[in-house]
Amino acid sequence: MAKALPLRRRLRIFFLKWHRTIGLFASFFVLLLVITGIALNHGNELGIDHQPLPHSMLALYGVEIETPTSGYSIAGDWLVESQQQLFFNEQPVSVCHPPLVGAIPFAEELLVACQNGVALFTQSGELIERAGDNPEPLVAMMALPNSDKVLMKGQFKHYTFDMSRFEWSDFEVTKSEMAWLKPTALPDALAKGIAKKSVVTEITWERLVLDLHSGRLFGQWGVWFMDLIAVLLAVLAISGVWLRISRP
């Protein structure tokens, strides 16, 4: 009858077999964790912390971008807000917190107001200057005839904005009915074109890499699976150390 192997020897064979098997199984996920971990550590240098995911990948997060329906047309060009971006025709040109309050031609430039402030653009949509320090979120706008000023309505008060000096002043409105600017319906083709180019700025490549790293991209099961991989890596570490120190 063959002599039974000593316990230590049997344990070594057992651990060696499983160390190799687990190592092979986990190798792909280890590489994934290495690559995503390094990317996360250097997110700013790689630019992934501010690059939004392209439109085509937003479905991973169940995000469907609404097609914009209205905007402001000036001399055949359109100013439209979509996903907190201001579009000049189909080109995103600036940040714009909704609502897009209005757009007015001024000299050879365009003054555009969003809830978060006012900006001046060239007639081809290039940003000239953004006005800082608007007194409160804006809700409506109208041109004042024969004037370098526009009238703005905030959440609580009214203001004039001097388009030459880029300065705000308080304003008392005496009329009850004001002809505030209103957006008009967008042409279909333009609306669809803008929707296709819209991104959600909060969902960045860093978000995707983080969710891949944690497994969260695949839901709660993904998270538990990565927990399992982490446990298996711990088993590898322990078995590896044991195999090393128990070598005859």
Place this chain on the structure above:
Amino acid sequence: MKYFANVIVLLLSIMATSATAERYMTQDEFLQLAFPQGNYQKQTLWLNKDIKAIAKRILKHDYRGLRIRYWGNSNSTAWILDEIGKEHPITIGVIVDNHQAKPVINDVKILEFRESRGWEVRYPFFTAQFEGVHLASDQQLNKTIDGISGATLSVRAVKKVAALALYLHGISKNSPSES
């Protein structure tokens, strides 16, 4: 007791992580600080291709805009510039003086902070480091600015704006070489 403790922890985490804009100083207050005598003029600097190229080198991204408004007199300028920290812009004020024919920073103030973390940059222990700083030949600050743990991106934004303000002062008509 355990339930109560959990509620407290939850409330504290919500307070710590909610990203609301904090305005520490208005434009008027900043200008009052920069020019206590009120002796300044509002001025405009147009950014041509060359200036934008250098601004891009300083900021490590394009400067969006064709002109910048600033305030100044024969000796000093005050700049209010926005720079993204991690996700939201930080509004930063920089006061630059002419000192021995060279632009140097007099003061840096955080006017408005919109991120959920990194707000420590607004404190004097950080901003005081910029006093007396000028530009080295490569358009970088001539002095190492100590960072703040957990506020790396905010620190970086303030440093970039400080360098940009020094550069812009140097090419403005308030600079000693231009006057």
